[in-house]
Each structure stands twice: as C-alpha cells, then as structure tokens.
Amino acid sequence: MQALRSAIQALIPLPEKEWEALAACWHPVQYKRKTVLTAAGDTERYVYFVLDGVQRAFCLGEDQKEATLVFSYTGSFSGIIDSFFLQQPSRYYLETLTQSSFLRMSFADTERLMQEFPLIAKWIHISLVHAMEGIMERHIEALTLNAEQKFRRLLTRSPHVLQLIPHKYLASYLGLDPATFSKLLGGVRL
Numbered sequence: 775m776q777a778l779r780s781a782i783q784a785l786i787p788l789p790e791k792e793w794e795a796l797a798a799c800w801h802p803v804q805y806k807r808k809t810v811l812t813a814a815g816d817t818e819r820y821v822y823f824v825l826d827g828v829q830r831a832f833c834l835g836e837d838q839k840e841a842t843l844v845f846s847y848t849g850s851f852s853g854i855i856d857s858f859f860l861q862q863p864s865r866y867y868l869e870t871l872t873q874s875s876f877l878r879m880s881f882a883d884t885e886r887l888m889q890e891f892p893l894i895a896k897w898i899h900i901s902l903v904h905a906m907e908g909i910m911e912r913h914i915e916a917l918t919l920n921a922e923q924k925f926r927r928l929l930t931r932s933p934h935v936l937q938l939i940p941h942k943y944l945a946s947y948l949g950l951d952p953a954t955f956s957k958l959l960g961g962v963r964l
Contacts, residue, residue: 775797775800775877777823777849778797778800778823779793779797781823781849781850782897785897785901785904786896786897786900788893788894788897789893792893795887795890795891795894796887796891799879799880799883799884799887800823800877800878800879801879802825802875802876803877803878804874804875805827805870805873805874805876806870807870807871807872807873808869808871809869809870809874810868810869811829811868811869811870812853812854812864813864813867814833814863814864814865814866814867816857816863816864817857817861817862817864818853818854818857818858818864818868818881819881820853820858820879820880820881821851821852821855821858821878821879821881821884822846822852822853822877822878823850823851823878824846824848824850824852824875825848825875825876825877826873826875827847827848827870827871827872827873827874827875827876828845828847828872828874829845829846829847829852829868829869829870829874830842830843830844830845830869830871830943831843831844831846831852831866832866832867832869832946833865833866833867840946841949842943842946842947843866844947845935845939845943845947847938851901852868852876853868854866854868855902855905858881858884859902861881884898915927916949921948921954921958922958922962924949924950925948925950925955925958925962926962928944928947928948936959941955941959942955
C-alpha cells in the first residue's frame with residue numbers, strides 16, 4: 775500500500791481522510807503469466823496498480839498481427855483506460871507477460887470517490903493528463919523518427935525494459951520487425 779500512496783502523493787498530496795477512503799477501495803489480486811485481464815470487446819472494470827510483474831496492452835490488426843501499445847510494470851498504473859472511464863467495450867487487450875501482482879479498484883468505487891472527494895477527482899484528472907502527454911509524445915515519435923531514433927529514445931527513456939520485456943514485444947511497440955530490432959540491439963551504442 776505504501777508504493778501506491780507514494781505514487782499518488784507524487785502527483786497530489788491527499789489528506790488522511792481522502793487517503794483512507796481511497797486506500798480502502800484497492801484490493802490485492804494475482805495473475806499467472808500470459809493471462810488476459812481484459813479482452814477486446816470486454817468493458818474494463820478495474821484500474822490496476824502494479825506491485826510486481828510486466829503487462830502489455832495490444833491490439834490486433836486486420837491481418838491479426840499484434841501491435842503492442844503500452845507496457846506497465848512495477849510501480850505503474852495499468853488497465854484499458856478509455857474503456858474504464860467511458861465504460862464501453864475495449865478495442866484492445868491487456869495481458870500479463872509475467873506472473874503479476876496488483877492492487878485493483880473498481881469503476882464503481884472510482885466514480886463514487888471522484889464524486890465524494892474533489893481532491894481524488896483532481897488526482898485522477900492530473901493522472902489522465904500525464905497519461906495523455908505520454909501518448910502524444912509516443913505518437914509524435916512514431917510519426918517522425920526513424921527506426922534507430924525510436925530505439926535510442928526507448929533505451930534513453932527506459933533502459934531497464936531490455937531486461938524486463940521480451941524483445942519481440944519491444945519491436946512491436948516500436949513498430950519494427952524483430953530482425954531490425956535485433957540488428958539495432960547489436961549495433962547501436964548509447
């Protein structure tokens with residue numbers, strides 16, 4: 775619970791009353807490796823805080839080829855966020871890549887807390903804006919950078935992912951074929 779509190783406090787300090795109400799809504803869960811938490815067509819019912827493990831959100835193209843959208847890992851929040859807040863069917867999948875432990879909170883609890891506590895609503899708002907900022911940055915990189923630049927940015931921003939995440943998923947995340955990723959891995963020096 776302390777890791778969750780630290781992640782929240784980094785964005786907005788919550789008074790004890792708000793923290794206690796929020797903390798009471800998070801429940802521990804564990805899943806095995808390669809478990810689909812949310813499938814395309816399902817409505818996301820939970821937001822997750824990752825205690826341990828690695829997950830990815832991905833979509834399937836018309837050719838059924840997987841495209842990795844985002845990773846989550848220890849200390850980050852996870853879930854199919856648009857499906858969760860809009861309560862509409864997801865267009866994406868969320869799966870565990872490793873055995874994973876989470877704290878999770880339901881949509882009903884999230885909505886209730888947002889209505890009851892303006893500071894919790896503000897924390898969620900700030901969190902969503904930060905998430906959107908990251909999505910926009912990634913979108914710009916995908917549209918404007920070549921393969922080597924994308925690879926260098928990933929390793930500069932998150933060097934630890936090479937040890938955490940299978941390379942085929944990192945290649946998919948960058949929009950590269952596995953052979954190109956492998957070549958960059960062997961040839962690019964930071």
